[in-house]
Amino acid sequence: MTILNGKPVYQRITNDIKNKIHKGEMKPSDLLPSENTLAQAYDTSRVTVRKSLQLLEHDGYIYSWPGKGYFVSQPRHDVFTFVYNELGSMHNIDYKEITVIMPDEKIQNAMNLLSQQQVIRLCRVIKQDNEPVALDYKYLLYDKGTPLVEVEMRYAAFPEIVAEKATPFAFHTRMEISAEIANENLMKKLRCTENTALLLIKRYFIDQHDKCIGYGETYTLPAYGCICAQSGYEKD
Amino acid sequence: MTILNGKPVYQRITNDIKNKIHKGEMKPSDLLPSENTLAQAYDTSRVTVRKSLQLLEHDGYIYSWPGKGYFVSQPRHDVFTFVYNELGSMHNIDYKEITVIMPDEKIQNAMNLLSQQQVIRLCRVIKQDNEPVALDYKYLLYDKGTPLVEVEMRYAAFPEIVAEKATPFAFHTRMEISAEIANENLMKKLRCTENTALLLIKRYFIDQHDKCIGYGETYTLPAYGCICAQSGYEKD
DNA sequence: AAGTGGTCTAGACCACTGA
């Protein structure tokens, strides 16, 4: 009785309202029927109706105004999402070097380091069909206490390396995407000409105390591909 | 009685569990206490506990397995989000041209057009401090029925233009981010040298029938800035 | 069979908005 056509009641309500919004039958800033009205219309309880409306609210279709009611939102088309898996799976990796260095000013600023603080630098070249497609640098804090060097030797991807030093939920990543012309070092390692535009991805790994515990730079050749992001509202 | 310290019960439960996960007291794939256990522990009802757990589930901290219980998730550090507001606000815009053209093959493929289908092309140069920082092309389907040209004259940003032809929730955007070297046209319009790496942002506006109703290309100078994305779990 | 989460009900009290 509660579940009809294999669909829970709250999903039927959610879908009905979502469809009306998609079709334009309900437009941004329109007022929805009240919880009690919907409960009567669907012959169900207020709790069930609220579950539907909270799903829609969470997905950005509607918002609630206590004392007034629910309204259709202004849609946002400026929020984009993408998945960035570190290059590596499905590719050959040429491990190039792992060194403990005294970082230059650029890295010191990026990681907000004290001077005299050493860092571990990992450099990798990613290959596809035996051609280099990307150059990847990673920088990690070097504390003499822990034998980090051995850890890195596993060629782990960046979030996993960092997660060893912080609990896995306790850090976040900031990414900066830009374009850069290949310099001599990049030309040599990526076997490209001097007129090559590279996609540069910088990543800052920040722990819960706002401390930068890892920094990475990845230079990618145009041939390899691009970052592909999505925005918008999906039907059903 | 239900609300203590100004916080609803369900928020206290949510925060408690979230903190335990952040601190590492609960690790990925750990089993949480059952709904009934939590209800007793917090001296509340199962419904309230479920509200807390569903918030955590929606935020990616835990997942449920019917018949077994709730488990701490493997954290995802590969999903990134950013806000892309079209260049324009806070900048000078040099309107350059608006034309109805027969698109070349590149645009035909991008928009999946039939040959002989004309499109409207808008070209803008965005300036900052009187220096050009970006070049922006927009392509829209041209149907002779509607006086679209007048509509575009308002210099509206892209999602708003497109939303006039589809209901505002009924389309989504795909974005491709890549790097490209300045060609002669770009060098002239952006006043840059031939060795300049530009950030190229392509946008495809897709309606609910998977039809491309708009296409855009934005070339940005390195000096202007970059795309800044975020990933990870926020405390509280 | 006992325990788990998934769905749902029929109430209740509160704070807020608007006539």
Next chain:
DNA sequence: CAGTGGTCTAGACCACTTG
């Protein structure tokens, strides 16, 4: 004041997992 959403209760039945 009546109506709205926000929070919460004490039950219920179901399908699923585990012993």
